[in-house]
Amino acid sequence: MTDQTANAPKETPLHSVHADLGASFTDFGGWDMPLKYGSELAEHRAVREAAGLFDLSHMGEVRISGADAAAFLDYALVAKYSTMKIGKAKYGVIVNESGGLLDDLITYRIGDEEFFIVPNASNTPAVVTALTERLQHFLQAVAPGSDVRLTDESDATALIAVQGPNSEAIILRALDEAGHGEFGPRTGAGDHAKAQATDDANGGATSAGDDTITIGQAVRELKYYAWMPLTIAGIDLMLARTGYTGEDGFELYAPNIGATRLWETLVTSGVDYGLVPCGLAARDSLRLEAGMPLYGNELDQNTTPYDAGLGRMIGFTTKESFFAREALAKRGETEPPRVLVGLTSEGRRAARSGAAVSVDGAEVGIVTSGQPSPTLGHPIALAYLDRDHAEAGTAVTVDIRGKAHDFTVAELPFYKRPAH
């Protein structure tokens, strides 16, 4: 298992923790990752009803810094980044020269001159290569004399996610019991920069005035798709209110060296809150219920942002020039023939990736992901369907191992967490 030959799957800093927990492992994007620890359905339900703990350290982390970092990202990626506020996160994509999707990414703005990009594990080498090439071109031809640096921090950075309705309580408990760290203002003037360190990590009532809030209060007030710096158990980390489950939750980026301690601190803090470790099986069923695309299933180099319903994020009106602008504009002249939709069934058989979708015996699309929904109790799927048959409510059939099964086109997401 620990053979470090060229083709051996990579291991995260938490691999031995997972092995001790009795995890079943699977090769995912070249990484030996926990698939499940016991029952993947129990793990799925824990995230919907309480909380789940995920090791996502296989994901990549690329830091872009320098006075012209924002201008470079505006050039290299399709959306506009220079207008992002410090402390915010943004979902986006990177395309190849013909406008096909190289990856989908989350980008965090760290400061005026600093961004932190998170690509998928299997795509990280390709994203780093593409960004490096684009940076060379940017410095030579687009904006000579610019100040931009790229650092691939993937191999040094761990990512642990706490997802589910009890996530906030678990983070607050971790701060209360293992925190006592500083909460200094970050570079620049973000949403939370006015928060000051206090000894009271858990009692918002002691706010001294307009300019001072406690760490606990800052965590509670942290918005979806925003991040703040935090210290838990002596580990300096980025706490982001982001996720891939459809629930409230956090993603914690920390140096590898702190990964095990952070994991164990969160496990301890989660004891009273039903926190269970969750593998990639639950991660996949959770994201599918939330209607979120998975690169390799719904997204690949043959799909464009338009196909995936992400055409609106392309900065045609907000940016002068950017990588693959002409190719994207050309592909945007005609509507994509197929669109990404949801399918549901009242039967018991799940449609799987690759299954053909038909209307009146004629093939109109293909399933990209599908399985029984643990929360909803019936099969759900994502599929690319011909535009003419993509309206919610349309009756279709899916070929499941040679037999036609009835499905209905459904609005996404399949599952939306209850408002509170």
Add this chain to the structure above:
Amino acid sequence: MAQLPPLPQNFTYSAEHEWVDGAADELVGKTVKVGITAVASDALGEVVYVDLPEVGDTITAGETCGEVESTKSVSDLYTPVTGEIITINEAAVDSPGLLNSDPYGEGWLFEVAVTEVGEVMDAAAYAEANSL
């Protein structure tokens, strides 16, 4: 790997991870239960659907006779023995999770009146083949 329930020593096994509840040389002429092993149900993930032959069907050793669907995938069900289906385990059809929770007991799939035995192995050989 997670802790699997112990392998019944008096059962017969196939390379496709089915079990028959009896010793290989004593099966012909008897009606026996058939199920899938914990190795199979663990690898599949949680079973959500089983498609079984019908009572009265004749099944042939080494051929597919149904499907087992889990949260993650669908697998063909092979029969290690030839014979007529006598009973279907309706409890397993209604609660496919029994294949995970009790694969060698409540999670049995069907009973078959055996006329012929296919390629099978004993518990020791199956354990060795699957590094148990």
